[in-house]
Amino acid sequence: MHPEHTAARYDRIAQWWQTQHQASLYGIPQLERAIQFTLKKQLALDIGCGSSGRFIKVLSKHGFQVEGLDISSEMIDLAKQLHPSITFYRADICCWNPPLKLYSLIVAWDSTFHLPLDMQEPVTKKLCDALEPGGVLMFTCGGGHRGGEISGTFQGQDFEYSTLGVNAFLKILDERQCTCLHLEYEQYPENHVYIIAQKT
Numbered sequence: 407m408h409p410e411h412t413a414a415r416y417d418r419i420a421q422w423w424q425t426q427h428q429a430s431l432y433g434i435p436q437l438e439r440a441i442q443f444t445l446k447k448q449l450a451l452d453i454g455c456g457s458s459g460r461f462i463k464v465l466s467k468h469g470f471q472v473e474g475l476d477i478s479s480e481m482i483d484l485a486k487q488l489h490p491s492i493t494f495y496r497a498d499i500c501c502w503n504p505p506l507k508l509y510s511l512i513v514a515w516d517s518t519f520h521l522p523l524d525m526q527e528p529v530t531k532k533l534c535d536a537l538e539p540g541g542v543l544m545f546t547c548g549g550g551h552r553g554g555e556i557s558g559t560f561q562g563q564d565f566e567y568s569t570l571g572v573n574a575f576l577k578i579l580d581e582r583q584c585t586c587l588h589l590e591y592e593q594y595p596e597n598h599v600y601i602i603a604q605k606t
């Protein structure tokens with residue numbers, strides 16, 4: 407599915423997402439774990455931040471200067487209303503070029519798993535390259551050994567998901583001088599993995 411089609415579907419559920427997830431703890435202990443590995447708490451980027459800004463709130467509390475990025479304009483507009491002082495980018499992470507600055511922490515929680523399969527590798531490389539030395543990347547992906555694409559329905563909307571498989575993600579991280587610090591099937595038996603890696 408083209409990212410703009412994913413955006414149109416999230417536009418339709420952006421208000422629901424904000425109401426449902428504003429106080430949600432889903433992914434928050436994992437975010438706290440990633441934060442523990444950071445050496446500096448300067449710039450942080452939340453990719454696919456959604457409309458609730460729930461990760462942004464935690465990152466700000468820890469002293470990061472936070473930016474949010476999302477392809478859905480409805481998600482971004484609603485997030486801005488809750489967090490008027492935060493810099494938001496309305497962008498597709500596939501096409502987005504990081505500004506001339508490096509990040510202490512980049513988070514992509516349940517967002518890059520929507521990318522077309524052929525964009526997984528270039529986007530993962532781009533995120534690794536946008537980290538400062540010692541910078542930390544946390545992202546979720548489909549687990550298993552093989553790459554592939556699946557579709558599913560969520561809140562009445564059809565979505566597509568893709569993964570390279572865990573070994574291929576680890577290989578890219580290694581090639582981009584990032585070391586895996588934590589990998590967990592945290593919803594086992596669901597095939598949902600989160601990875602924390604650090605730039606050496």
Ligand SMILES: C[S@@+](CC[C@H](N)C(=O)[O-])C[C@H]1O[C@@H](n2cnc3c(N)ncnc32)[C@H](O)[C@@H]1O
Pocket residue numbers: 409412413416427433453454455456457458460475476477478481497498499500514515516517518520521
């Ligand atoms: C499942 S929601 C997760 C939202 C947020 N991370 C959270 O956990 O509350 C996925 C988000 O990723 C965004 N997204 C999907 N594909 C994207 C892309 N190519 N570039 C940027 N954002 C994207 C969607 O618009 C949506 O807001």
